[in-house]
Amino acid sequence: MKTVSVCFVCLGNICRSPTAEGVMRRLVGEAKLAERILVDSAGTGDWHIGQPPDERAQRAASRRGYELAALRGRQIAAADFERFDLLIAMDDKNVAALRQACPAEQRDKIRMLMEFVPEADGRWGGAREVADPYFGGAEGFEQVLDQCEAACHGLIAVLRPQLLA
Numbered sequence: 001m002k003t004v005s006v007c008f009v010c011l012g013n014i015c016r017s018p019t020a021e022g023v024m025r026r027l028v029g030e031a032k033l034a035e036r037i038l039v040d041s042a043g044t045g046d047w048h049i050g051q052p053p054d055e056r057a058q059r060a061a062s063r064r065g066y067e068l069a070a071l072r073g074r075q076i077a078a079a080d081f082e083r084f085d086l087l088i089a090m091d092d093k094n095v096a097a098l099r100q101a102c103p104a105e106q107r108d109k110i111r112m113l114m115e116f117v118p119e120a121d122g123r124w125g126g127a128r129e130v131a132d133p134y135f136g137g138a139e140g141f142e143q144v145l146d147q148c149e150a151a152c153h154g155l156i157a158v159l160r161p162q163l164l165a
């Protein structure tokens with residue numbers, strides 16, 4: 001059975017990437033692909049290792065039925081570049097940090113989340129990045145969720161035919 005493993009990556013692993021992980025887990029379950037698409041998340045920084053997701057991220061997610069409370073922050077490690085098929089970053093800084101830590105032969109695994117939003121979805125005007133909501137207001141966390149939902153639908157649409165081929 002073909003499988004694919006995906007690690008979402010942001011700076012702290014307490015706002016954006018755990019949100020993407022929670023959204024992806026639910027959509028993968030709904031698509032009956034939970035045994036084929038393995039999902040995790042990590043941060044490039046070390047400030048929030050062992051911490052649960054930011055309360056604001058948890059609250060916003062739980063209003064849409066996503067449960068993030070059991071997740072814990074961790075930092076990306078050398079083994080992750082071997083272990084995962086895709087390392088999906090939220091912004092250009094995350095990509096730069098991943099590229100620095102990544103062996104050259106694994107660099108193609110590094111992608112941006114917003115690449116997977118279908119082109120027809122014009123809500124964010126072609127934005128390349130999922131903006132960091134940490135220092136902003138509640139609306140930032142809603143936008144992160146909207147972007148994660150759109151991109152994770154798109155990601156599943158890309159992966160499904162590869163897994164079932």
Ligand code: 4NP
Nearest residue numbers: 010011012013014015016134
């Ligand atoms: P995240 O958000 O990268 O989406 O988890 C942040 C969390 C913490 C910090 C920055 C961004 N921080 O500076 O501590």
